[in-house]
Amino acid sequence: MPQTICLSGNSIAVTNTSGIITSPNYPNKYNNDFDVEYIIRSPTKQPITLVFEDFEIEDDDDCTKDYVSVKDGDNILLGTFCGNNIPSPLLALSVVIILKFHSNYEDSEKGFRAVFNDSQECVYVTTDSNGTIQSPNYPDNYPTNIICLYYIESRKGISINITFTNFDLGYSSRGCTNDYVIVRDGVSQSSKQLGKFCGRMIPLIPVILSGTVFIIFRSNNYTSWSGFKAEYKEEPFLDCSGFLKVSVGRIQSPNHPEAYDSNTDCEYRLASQYNGLIKLTFTFFKMEDPVSGNCSYDFVEIYDSNTSIGKFCGFQKPVLTFILSSSVRVVFHSDSSINCKGFSATFAEITVHQTTDDKLTTVSFSPTSGNMRNNKITPSTNTSSVNPVVIGAATGGLIGMVVVITFICVIVGRQKRTEMNSLKRFTCIQEWLTRQPTCPVDRNPITPNQLKPVPRILRNLLSRLQITCDNVGYGCTAVVKLDMLAAHLQDCEHNPKKPVHCELGCGLVVPKDELKEHNCVRELRNLVQQQQHKMAEMQTELTEHKLQINEQKRELQLLKEYMRSMRVSNPRMREIQTEMEHADVIRWSTSLQAARVTRWGGMISTPDAVLQAVIKRALIDSGCPSHIVNELMENAHERRWPTGLSTLETRQLNRRQYENYVTKRIPGKQAVVMISHCHDICSWSRIILVKMFCDSHDLIKP
Structure with missing residues (x-):
């Protein structure tokens, strides 16, 4: 059982491998006007972890009254804490922790309780250039009530790219109060927290420029899940202007994957390390849309040496595969208006050593x-x-x-x-x-x-050249003609990447060489997570579109109000509006298909509300001018029908008057529009907007 050490003197040195530190009088209130420094040294020369289990210190904005400060042996400040929030676990890489507790002469609180340990159980410290980290027992469920710390440092100070391939910490909660993962770009207090993650959504971590990654994984006392797996690698990186002379690396717009700032100019200069060619591939690209086909607002321009290859903007990725030069220059520019998520691109040097054993023919x-x-x-x-x-x-x-x-x-x-x-x-x-x-x-x-x-x-x-199969190294002995090679590669049984269907139940298509390690549950879970991620992106875009539509509706309403005020003040504007509306009605009525009603006695004069709604939608879909839709719906009632059609008796007695009307059918519905027509002139003289309903056998084409 760890030894409990209560802070009482001015300075205490401890060389235990583990123990518990508490404030004076804990769990009672600590004394006022008190200072003590506690120095912990690892006897095994291993990094030391410090985990606070309870924490109640007088709170203030800058922690200058009562506080706990923690440094490592290199005098790097790991954190200064006060208030009631329990600090995150700390890691001292220099095998020494210096904890200082200070209280002033004012209020006092319960204090704190912390556990230190130099055991390397679930502590991962590495300087490897690439590798994999994962939760304990992965892919099986991790233990409950566990804290794991992962520290990754680049020996060369190169930026680190970390990618979570699997992530399942159960159900997410507000503030991630249950099981969670915290990612920071270092262990010191000045390091930036890149995110706190929980649930099942795979985190997206930006490239870490500091060259150090500190990850904290913590589980509660309840349910456990399969946990996480992440891959990391050193990756030379530029977030804005700079020069890189390396074999592989990455560039991106400022703040990516967040929106870049306005009025920003960056110039990325890339050079191959061994004087080879540079392959540039854009993995993400979202810039402000061009105007009239010109990228004059926000854009990315790419230069092969000093020759411009092209200027790119909008949401379409530039199709760039190989740049025929050992030096490349990429220029990024944003103006003062719309900001998007920018771009991300990888580059790699292509040298003679990357060709295959089979020489070119x-x-x-x-x-x-x-x-x-x-x-x-x-x-x-x-x-x-x-x-x-x-x-x-x-x-x-x-x-x-x-x-x-x-x-x-x-x-x-x-x-x-x-x-x-x-x-x-x-x-x-x-x-x-x-x-x-x-x-x-x-x-x-x-x-x-x-x-x-x-x-x-x-x-x-x-086409007659005899070509050996690409999969000769996997046992294929076929020699085929050049024009048949593509078809052969697609069906070659020795192709390790040949797509095959999983027969274990998931039905997914996977490469042949990955079938042995294929896990249906994991792959389906990844597929669901990807779909959820896409749905979240689509939901975000939908929200943005709705905001744009609402803004356009507001502007349209303002325009309508402006036009209405002009019509009120200017009689000529009213005349123009009337002529335009009349022309719209003529144009619409002409576009409708002519029909002939054979049983006028069967017309329905009072349709129900559901049928009214259906017919109204049909009118709108047919292109009916909006200013007459409601009038047409009102005219569907018998009381608004024209002379000769108002009652069943008059419809039977005045059949000759039917010839004075032209019937037009509403597309897709059993309804007609009656239009008045004069036979002595060839143009439309008067339009009576009437809509009536009938059975399907009452309407026939003329």
Whole structure:
């Protein structure tokens, strides 16, 4: 059982491996005007944890009256505390904790009780560049009433990217008062808390620039769950302007994934570490929409050396795969108005060491015989000649005695790759020319009109190349023609990434090599979490759209009020409005399909409320002008019908008057609109807005 040590003298040194510290007189009120310093040293030279179990100290805003301060052996302040909130667990990496308690001459409270321990049970401290952390017993349920501390530090001071792959701490609660995970960017008091998480929603952690991560996991005394699993890795990172010369890294807009600030300019300069090519991939992109197709407000502009590749904005990710240079510059700009979530992008250097053992194959012709032969490309120190994306590969064709050199843009991939569509349609080179009008090989000016199609004989010869399967390392011995390689790879039984259906019950499609480790419950849970995350994002977007719609409705109402005031003050405006409304009615009535009523006696004059609502919706959907919809609905009653139709008797006696009306059918409903028509003139002279209901057999097309 840990030894309980009550603070009483001015300074106490302890070398126990564990123990309990309490304030003077605890659990009674501590003395006023009291100071004591308590120094704990780990006899095993291990980091020390300090966990407060009870805490009641006089409260004030800056903790200058009564307080508890905790430092480590390097004099780094881990925290200064007061009030009634129990502090989070602390970790001293220097194997020494210095706890100071101070009270002034005013009020006193119950004090505190804390437990220290240098045991490394559920304490994870590492300086590895990458790895995995998880809750105890994962994927089984973690123990109840447990505290675990995880500290990750980059040896090189590089930023750390931590990604939670699984997260299940049971039901979430306001303030996460039950089981929770706290993520900080360090152990000191000045470190920033990046979030407190609970429930089952996977946390999204921004890249941690400080190069240190401190994670606290705590469970209560009740139910336990499967817990969490997270992956971390060092990742060179720029949040705004700066220079990176590394093989891999990340850049993002300021504050991402939150909205960036207004009037911000950043310039990211990237250089390959070994003079290779740089691959830039955007993983997230949401900027202010362009105006008239121009990115003149918020934008990202990308430069290959000093040549601009393009300026990007809106919500569409820039389609960038490879940048043909060892240095790249990315410029970010925001104006003073709309702010979005910005962008996130990863970059990686492509070098000769990243090509496969299978060397690239080119095709050449013998000037004397015209026979085709395969040539193996030998790797050299010139990275541009062995880059896995071969752009501008030169091929030759013999036409008479003249050799015509044609540049072909073809994505080769791992070995002699194969997209005949690229050969046929120049897709790759055309995309390049939309960004900059230069040849990707020698950078001389070039236009699409200067491109020449690949000769048919060359296409046919390429398609006959015998290619070994990509999965030869997994046991496939097939050798197929180039034009059949894509179909073979899709069905190859030796393909470790071939999609297969799980037969254990979940029905998910997983890669073949991952089937052994496939866990239906975990994968379905991840799928549900992803769907919940998407639903939350959609709900957020829906809320934003509703706010925009309400704002537009308010502006529309103001516009209507403005127009109404103008009509009142200007008679000519009233005349114009009347003419426009009349034209709208004529246009709508003309668009309706003509119909003929055969049984006028069966007309219904008093439809019920449900039918009224259905017909009103049909009128609106048919494009009926809004200013006459209510009038039409009122005219559906018999008392508003025109002369000759007002009663059953008059409808039977005055059949000839029916010829004075034109009937138009309301689309999709058993209802007609009666329109007055004069036979002595060819135009519409007067419109009587009448709507009546009848059975389906009463309406026929004329």
